[in-house]
Amino acid sequence: MSQKNAENGGVFINGKKQVIELLQKMDAKDKAQLLKNLRTRNPSLAKELTESCLSFESIWDLDDECLKTVVSQIQPTILGLALSLVHVKNQRRALSLISREQALKAFDIMQKDLTANRNECIRAQSKILELAVNLQRNRIIQFY
Numbered sequence: 001m002s003q004k005n006a007e008n009g010g011v012f013i014n015g016k017k018q019v020i021e022l023l024q025k026m027d028a029k030d031k032a033q034l035l036k037n038l039r040t041r042n043p044s045l046a047k048e049l050t051e052s053c054l055s056f057e058s059i060w061d062l063d064d065e066c067l068k069t070v071v072s073q074i075q076p077t078i079l080g081l082a083l084s085l086v087h088v089k090n091q092r093r094a095l096s097l098i099s100r101e102q103a104l105k106a107f108d109i110m111q112k113d114l115t116a117n118r119n120e121c122i123r124a125q126s127k128i129l130e131l132a133v134n135l136q137r138n139r140i141i142q143f144y
Helices: 003-007 016-025 028-041 043-052 056-061 064-071 076-083 088-096 100-110 115-137
Strands: none
Touching: 016 028, 016 043, 028 043, 043 115, 056 064, 056 115, 064 088, 064 115, 076 088, 076 100, 076 115, 088 100
């Protein structure tokens, strides 16, 4: 679409940034279908877009086996910090996928007052996302 159309109220898409923003707003099912179709035509672009649109919330779109692979490789302290900021449903799901001993250690961290440590909790989430992206790059897990 031309710049003139954009000025007249049309939509002007200028590259990957807008596509990434669109993907971030899509639900997991539609995003998976779109990226699957793109993967058959342009695998490198699909890989780049997948990695660019991931956030910590994307972790919850993984199936249980992939999520287990991710959370089982995280130290309980880091997992507890990261999970302290998420919905109870996701906390339970993650903790149910690891050993009882590890889950109890993570749960102990989650029970502490972490309001003063919010930045550490966000860093813990970033560390988990970084691990998940690396696992995807190594084809151990698959997002979308």
